[in-house]
Amino acid sequence: MGSIYLIRHGQASFGADDYDVLSPIGVRQAEILGQHLAELGICFDRCLAGDLRRQQHTATSALAQFTAKGLAVPPMETDAAFNEFDADAVIRALIPAMLADEPEAIDILRNAAQNRAEFQRIFALVIERWLAGTYDTPGLESWLGFVERVQAGLQRILEQADGQQKIAVFTSGGTITALLHLITRMPARQAFELNWQIVNTSLNQLKFRGREVALASFNSHAHLQLLKAPELITFR
Structure with missing residues (x-):
């Protein structure tokens, strides 16, 4: 089976004039994530991100940790289907x-x-x-329109993937919520109750075989918990 890792962006600039900028904590979260994945030996066959700055910056900051360890990193691809609403x-x-x-x-x-x-x-x-x-x-953009956009992005990934690939998607909480709704068929309101719990730079793993997709893990943020620094665990 293949794996898709949905990675929420690092902490953005909540309350600032421009939210779409990683805070210093957000950059650190992304670096910690990259170090953690590299140490685990999780190397990606493809890496995608939406075109929002917080998503792109999270991706480049995390993947730089692979490069620093001499690990190969695939070219970054951009697909606006994975933008936040x-x-x-x-x-x-x-x-x-x-x-x-x-x-x-x-x-x-x-x-x-x-x-x-x-x-x-x-x-x-x-x-x-x-x-x-x-x-x-x-x-x-309606909720239904948003879900359709995200679903189209997922379908493009599946159409181009083979059954053993590991694919990283750097995205946002709402996008992850829409995918939870699609894959688990939970009601939208219930999915958004989970949305409020999604930690910045958390890992959400999907397993796929052909067009069949299942949720394997949700909101894993062990890379932050292991540092025992509560200030690194943020939700915006």
């Missing part, structure tokens, strides 16, 4: 209809870094509406 666009589209019930929502979202718990509560409510599909607006 546009959370800012979802919030902008759906938050206005929520203000009657959540009048402080905009202030909470503008000061997310100082209101992490409230931000998560509001964001979870927004996601519930997005998943329902009844609040879709023109120009906004």
Whole structure:
């Protein structure tokens, strides 16, 4: 059987003007991941990433650890199918209809870094509406559209793979959630309950034979746990 390793990007710049930049912790997480994989002798036949900077930077930082140990690294491939959904666009589209019930929502979202718990509560409510599909607006990628995009990316990998390959995909939490939903057939809301638990640079392994795909492991972050440094275990 072949293996696909879905790797969540390192910690991004939550609460900053540009989220799509790895924080110093995010870079360190990626380096630790690369060192861990290299020490385990897990060498990849293919490496892909979405085209978001946090995904690309995580990939280059992790794979540099292989190169430093003299291990071969395949060329990096980019497939935007593995990009995260546009959370800012979802919030902008759906938050206005929520203000009657959540009048402080905009202030909470503008000061997310100082209101992490409230931000998560509001964001979870927004996601519930997005998943329902009844609040879709023109120009906004729907949940179903997002799932179809991610599924198309997975199918491209399977079509080009042979049965023994090890393939790394550097991606995001929402993308991993969509794949969990597709592969395990769990309801979308249940999948997003797991989404909130996905650790930055965690490993999620899929096993495949032909077009058949199964979940082998979820949210493994032993590479961070072994260092006994709680600050390295982050969720955004």
